[in-house]
Amino acid sequence: MKVRPYVADDERDWLRLRVLAFLDTPYYDNVLQAKERYRNPAIELVCVEAGQLVGLIDVELDSDRRSVCSLKEGKGGMIWHIAVHPDYRRRSIASLLLAEVEKAAHGHRLDYLEAWTREDPAANQWYKRHLFRQHTSYLHVYMDAEEAKRSTHSHCQDVTPLGVFAHYSGDREEDVRNAFTRVHECRCYVKQLKGESLDANA
Ligand SMILES: CC(C)(COP(=O)(O)OP(=O)(O)OC[C@H]1O[C@@H](n2cnc3c(N)ncnc32)[C@H](O)[C@@H]1OP(=O)(O)O)[C@@H](O)C(=O)NCCC(=O)NCCS
Structure with missing residues (x-):
């Protein structure tokens, strides 16, 4: 098993994985x-095993030009993608990828890593196991045709929304959960790499 930088020729296998x-x-x-x-x-x-891509991680770094992380203090790295092939899970592949990211993060002088994920138990357990702490959350709401019809209005003539994806960040989550069938909690996890903890729930 080998961890190496992504190269352009990996794109097809990366997308499939x-x-x-x-x-x-x-x-x-x-x-x-x-x-x-x-x-x-x-x-x-x-991460490559016997010529096959079995794991991937992408972390975009805050820079002077443009910030990507939502916490303003310090320099952050946003984990946009972390994924392991279903047949290769729980063999420490994601842990290995994170360890390599943390090594590189040291060279980039990163203060923290940020990640957003829904309620999948494996992903949440994995983040907690690696000392990420939940910082905040909001809701992802998918409306079907009926739900969109009663909750939205199209300003474009003859355009009827048959599905809508929405963010909800208010304090009436229970009402939103009761009103729509598909609602996910999108959780922000933060791992402090150096300095003071930014963890709201510490
Ligand atoms: C989350 C994910 C990346 C973990 O990859 P992995 O290589 O299997 O994880 P590792 O082997 O490095 O770590 C395993 C640890 O993570 C946690 N974990 C992983 N899968 C778990 C599961 N199904 N249930 C509970 N805990 C789990 C446990 O703490 C586990 O330690 P243990 O095996 O000693 O109990 C992988 O499950 C995945 O690709 N999920 C789909 C993509 C995704 O959800 N990405 C993150 C959100 S964007």
Whole structure:
């Protein structure tokens, strides 16, 4: 098993691995057809086993030009993607990728890592195990045609929303959960790499 930097030739396998890894999670329909390119410097690593991509991690770094993390103090790195092939889980692949990111983070003088994830038990357990602490959360709401019809209004003539994706960050979460069928809690995890803890729940 080898961890190495992502290269452009990995793109097809990277995209396939990501779809497969998310299939059994609340992100099952979050599909990319092209890998993101980041405006800031990024740490992009893959894990390869017998010639096959089995793990990936992408971390975009705050820079003077543009901030990517939501906490303002210190220099952060946003984990945009972390995924391990379903047949290779719980073999420390994600842990290995994170360890390599943390080594590189030291060179980039990062203060913390930030990640956002839904309520998938494996992902949440994994973040907690690696000393990420939950900082904040809000809701992701998917409306079907009926729900969109009663909750939204289209200003475009003859355009009818048959599905809507919305963010909810108010304090009436229970009402939102009761009103819509598919609601996810999107949680922000933060791992302090150096300095004072930024953890709201510490
Ligand atoms: C989360 C994920 C990256 C973990 O990858 P992994 O290589 O299996 O994780 P590791 O082997 O490094 O770490 C295993 C530890 O994570 C936690 N963990 C992983 N899967 C778990 C599960 N199904 N249930 C409970 N804890 C789990 C445990 O603490 C576990 O330690 P243990 O095996 O000693 O109990 C992987 O499950 C995955 O790809 N999930 C889908 C993509 C995703 O949700 N990404 C994160 C959100 S964007």
